[in-house]
Amino acid sequence: MSQFDLSRFAINQITTPKWTLAEAIEGYARQGVHGIAVWRQYLDDYGVKAAVKHLHAADMWVASLCTSAWVNQTDAAGYRQALDENRRIIDQAAAIGAPCVVMVVGGVGSDKDLYAQHRRIHDALEELAPYATAAGVKLGLEPLHPMYCGDRSALNLITHANDLIDELGDKASGLVADVYHCWWDPNFEQQLKRAGKDRIVTFHYCDWLVPTRNLRDRGMVGDGVVNFAQIRGWLDEIGYDGPFELEIFSELDWWERDHHETVQIAIERCGPYVGPRIARP
């Protein structure tokens, strides 16, 4: 198979959105990638039982379940509903053996009050933490690029995520660090080192393209300006031994391509940055 050790490598399903979950499992495993990050809509389509059976049969491990429901509702009923939805998602994560739910927490609300949204994020996570702990699933806090603060997430700095995890505790929560979202941050290295190896639940690879044509125009590793060797070096320094996950949102390019080709190129490009082998638990 591959010249690379892929034992820590996962592909995030949103990278191959034309595939069903069944097709993604087969398509990844066929080329030797046995890690997958699962997205909810595909899991709902397949059904949890069928998914679990298929994942097991194909010897797949799950890096994460993507993503939580947004908690940026300014009305109490909507906010409560989002929390309930998140409990259901945590249950699903537990069922498929995902160590975390990737928490995408919603952008600034219709009240245009960023600080109010920060409070909602904090309160929602605090309320969900015991539920997640009981389920054996971590709340995976993913700081998203600041350009998503208007809609997807008002949690935009890795520093902010680390602060929240300090409050929530490392048993209930962890860090989902994505190079695409954090590469520009002068505090990225320092905050990865602050987090340490055990706080990082999964680590996303994706490149920043120049030019970037829209807000879903992320790049394959090697096609942009991100220094993967340098960033991988920081992770080795702290002894990080968790997953490396490729996640590409790409309306204009990768989402349109043949996904078998995407997986092949993903392996070639990510291969040098996902080894060496560390035994999975």
Next chain:
Amino acid sequence: MSQFDLSRFAINQITTPKWTLAEAIEGYARQGVHGIAVWRQYLDDYGVKAAVKHLHAADMWVASLCTSAWVNQTDAAGYRQALDENRRIIDQAAAIGAPCVVMVVGGVGSDKDLYAQHRRIHDALEELAPYATAAGVKLGLEPLHPMYCGDRSALNLITHANDLIDELGDKASGLVADVYHCWWDPNFEQQLKRAGKDRIVTFHYCDWLVPTRNLRDRGMVGDGVVNFAQIRGWLDEIGYDGPFELEIFSELDWWERDHHETVQIAIERCGPYVGPRIARP
């Protein structure tokens, strides 16, 4: 004329890019806007002498000259050339009575080394500082939104800008704070207060649209998710008495519209956030 006190209000020329500098001066003044931020390419086209004469005749004041040359060259010759170019721009700013050059410092270089680019930014500013001081023009450090780190600027946090200004000194440098670039930052309020009124040389208004269609899809005040009343409140708390400048990059909308209409709408939308009158020096 307008129901609003526009004495502190300037329009940044990039908001009306179909107009020459002469047309912009006339177009703004005609509707009672006597502040302008000038862009280099238009100034070069018009010539400094003619521009000065026209600005004076139309009773215009200049908020800033946009922008510096990027200093992200990885070769020594290119880097030196950019510094020389920046000296020329500082001279132009002095000539037209601009209190600052807006420093857009270049994104990560071809070496993909963010920290090397941070050093280049630091070193370039340090070298230019005495020249700027002698010219009576401030280096206006503008943190750009992190989505521009790949090309336009690797200075992306207002905290980073304040740190640099601490080093350069408030005589040589100042802060150009743009709501569009900083609104998402949990430290925005705190860093404006850290800066204080005298460090802020000009303050940009622009809204963040949801959805944002590309990286030049900025919005008119009121059309997006930014809370202008809240942010203006922070500036009043610190006693800020400088310019408020509307700057909109908008390939798909405002750049295509009739610019007289743009100025009219700009006044209606920005009017509530640019008063009360404080005498200009």
